[in-house]
Amino acid sequence: MDFKFTSEQNILRKMIRRFAEQEIAPRFAQIEKEGYLQDITDRMAELGIVGIAVPEAYGGSGYDFVTQTMVIHELAKVNPGVAFTLEAHWKAVDQVVTYGSEELKERWLFRANSELFTFGQTEPASGSDPSTQQTTAKRVDDGWLLNGNKAFLTNGVLAASVYLVLAITSPEKDVENSRTVFILDNQNPGFENGRVEDFIGMRGCPVGDFYLSDALVPDVDRLGEIDQGMEIGHEAHHTARFLMGALAAGIQDQALKLAVDYVLERELFGQPMAHLDGVKFRISDIATGAEATKLIMYHAAWLKDQGLHQKSETTMAKLFGSDYALKAANHAMQLFGAYGYSREYPVEHLWRDAKALQYAEGAYEKLQIDIANVALFERKGESYL
Structure with a gap:
């Protein structure tokens, strides 16, 4: 196992470190007071940082997981909250890359180079115990109708525009075989933002919740197979x-x-x-x-x-x-x-x-x-x- 970074990784590492020290560090007090700053995300998108985990075929850099880890580490040395926004984003992007159909990837991954994604699993009464989840997806002629409430989403409300949502599709089955993941954005008529949490730490990363009320999602925006959500x-x-x-x-x-x-x-x-x-x-x-x-x-x-x-x-x-x-x-x-x-x-x-x-x-x-x-x-x- 080679513990040295490649020359390309070292160049990227220096760029990330310079950006963090010159453009994020001076705004520490502002972030602590105001919280998430959209212009920092916009700047990271401009520099290609947001799209690091997106495959080249969809406009990103297609870097591997070791490189993604290196980038998060460098940013976290300066501001863990800002780094946290990318952790949540890349986690969601990886699932689209791994489980998405080609049509779904074409529809969503190009946006992942400039917009933040997040994955809605947790609910107000459901954290480590998924058996108490209540968000549902019902099959209709035009796709799926989603109803429910997701909570404590990293990037929620203020940062993310694209949401992966875990919903119950087969309530008669056991927990591990009854949920499906869907993708929608915050412009869906059935989507409504909720509150933003006032957490004491990670001030550079927003955490919030959202509500779904008969949010219609076409079947093409179903991620993976039906009941593969867990x-x-x-x-x-x-x-x-x-x-x-x-x-x-x-x-x-x-x-x-x-x-x-x-x-x-x-x-x-x-x-x-x-x-x-x-x-x-x-x-x-x-x-x-x-x-x-x-x-x-x-x-x-x-x-x-x-x-x-x-x-x-x-x-x-x-x-x-x-x-x-x-x-x-x-x-x-x-x-x-x-x-x-x-x-x-x-x-x-x-x-x-x-x-x-x-x-x-x-x-x-x-x-x-x-x-x-x-x-x-x-x-x-x-x-x-």
């Missing part, structure tokens, strides 16, 4: 989770840089804080967690690029990464002392951003169960390393 939903989560690992790694890298810079300058007991063993313990923990997260997330992305089994590895990237991102933020805040608890210093937002990773794309405890189930009942100890 398979698509599971695959979307697996795609998202190594990208979530990249978000976590970016937060950890931010925490490490801020903490190192601070303890090298700050004096305590007549010497720089960096000379104190207790400080070194925290720095060591941040650095080790960041490096381990990168190894797990890139390995998971590489496995997906190779078409190999990566269900457990991608979940590990999200689980481990979110855990250590929160630890890294906490360590950095503690090293800053009371300053770390102040909004005047760029540390406390890392904790707020990191906490979001323990909810999005699967609750922390649910992921623990998923990993254990694979180890106990599926993989039986086999490894690709």
